[in-house]
Amino acid sequence: MSTTTRTAASPLGQELDLALLAKALAHPARVRIVQLLLAKDACCGEIVDELPLAQATVSQHLKMLKEAGLVIGEIEGPRVSYCVNRERLEALHELLGGLLEKAKEVDTSGCD
Amino acid sequence: MSTTTRTAASPLGQELDLALLAKALAHPARVRIVQLLLAKDACCGEIVDELPLAQATVSQHLKMLKEAGLVIGEIEGPRVSYCVNRERLEALHELLGGLLEKAKEVDTSGCD
C-alpha cells in the first residue's frame, strides 16, 4: 500500500487533499487528540484517559487521523505510541495559505 | 451574534471552532466552491455551472458554508451573490498556525 504520506502534487489533488485533511479535523474529539499529541506523544490509553469517550471510539478516531496521515502510530512493546505527523499538519496549513494568497489577487472588490 | 472573528478567548471554543471550520471544508465540492468564490464572487447558478452537481446539492453546500461563516450571500436583485468571508478563512488558517506553534515547544521528542 502506498503510504499517502507525501504531499500530493496534482492540482486537482489539492482540493481532494485539503478536503481529506479537513475531514480528519472535522470532529472536536479529533482536534483534541491532535492537540494532546502535539503536547506529548501518547498511547491510546492515555488519550482515552483524557477524553470522555470509550476506548473503541478513540481507536476509531485515531484510525481516521492515521488514514489522513495526520498521525503516526508506532508499536512500542505492548502498546502503541502515537504522534502527530507535523509535515502533514503543515501541509494543511499551507494549503489554506495558498487559498488565501490567491484571494489577494482580487483585492477589495468586496461582497457589497 | 458575535462575530467569532477575533481570536476566540476560550481554549475550549478553539477546538470546537476549528472542528466546525474544518467540517465546512471536509468535502471536495465545498473546497471547490470556496476556490471559485475566492477567484470571483458568483451566484448559485454560476457555481452549479462549474460543478457536476444538481442545483439543490450546491445550494445545500452553500448553506453549510454559510453556517460555518466561511461564505456570505447577498441578495442582489433576482439572484444571490456569494463571496468568501476572508476573515473567517484566515481564522481557520491561524487556528492551525496556533497548533503548529505549540508543537514547537516540545522539540525533538520525536516519533521515533
Add this chain to the structure above:
DNA sequence: GTGTCCGATCGTTTATCTACGATAACCGAT
C-alpha cells in the same frame, strides 16, 4: 395580474459518521 428566472426548501434514498459493548489479536511476563 401572469409568467419566468433564480434560489431555497421539502421529502426521499443511500451512504457515511459517531459511539458503544463485546471480542479478537498482540505482546510481555509468569
Add this chain to the structure above:
DNA sequence: ATCGGTTATCGTAGATAAACGATCGGACAC
C-alpha cells in the same frame, strides 16, 4: 501455555451528510 494489559476490529444502533427531483417563494418583465 497461560495470564494480564493494551489496542484493533466487529457488529450494531442512531444521527448526520450527500445527492437528487420536485416544489415553493421572491424578484423582475410583461
